[in-house]
Amino acid sequence: xxxxxxxxxxCPVCVSAEHDIINLLGTEQVEVVHFGTDKTRIAEAEKAxxxxxxxxxxxxxxxLHINFGASMxxxxx
Amino acid sequence: xxxxxxxxxxCPVCVSAEHDIINLLGTEQVEVVHFGTDKTRIAEAEKAxxxxxxxxxxxxxxxLHINFGASMxxxxx
Numbered sequence: 001x002x003x004x005x006x007x008x009x010x011c012p013v014c015v016s017a018e019h020d021i022i023n024l025l026g027t028e029q030v031e032v033v034h035f036g037t038d039k040t041r042i043a044e045a046e047k048a049x050x051x052x053x054x055x056x057x058x059x060x061x062x063x064l065h066i067n068f069g070a071s072m073x074x075x076x077x
Numbered sequence: 078x079x080x081x082x083x084x085x086x087x088c089p090v091c092v093s094a095e096h097d098i099i100n101l102l103g104t105e106q107v108e109v110v111h112f113g114t115d116k117t118r119i120a121e122a123e124k125a126x127x128x129x130x131x132x133x134x135x136x137x138x139x140x141l142h143i144n145f146g147a148s149m150x151x152x153x154x
Contacts (some may be wrong), residue, residue: 020139066141
């Protein structure tokens with residue numbers, strides 16, 4: 001199965017959600033992308049439909065915005 | 078492991094998220110509660126911290142609000 005991708009920006013809400021998602025899905029099932037350390041992935045996330053972080057993009061391409069840490073505008077700002 | 082509980086109210090956003098969560102976690106790991114058919118669980122959800130649906134309450138009690146379908150006020154209304 002393809003991995004899900006968890007996008008975040010290091011905010012407290014993001015880190016908490018990251019722990020929950022990894023606990024639920026398992027480390028093997030999730031690629032974690034931190035925009036603070038990898039800004040090159042921002043365009044890819046926006047193309048996938050990510051509007052805010054934290055967000056999980058499922059293997060079939062659906063975007064699950066989980067709670068609310070920051071908008072993508074904040075992430076880019 | 079205790080199950081997560083997925084609360085929803087039958088809205089399109091809820092149903093889409095339900096499919097995604099079940100695909101990701103597996104049917105065995107998630108109890109699905111539909112407020113439209115089980116209003117008696119609303120109080121329990123609010124006590125757990127659910128502010129809107131769809132929402133997933135993890136086995137350790139964290140609440141993940143996933144996208145946004147309806148507020149709990151709408152659900153109760």
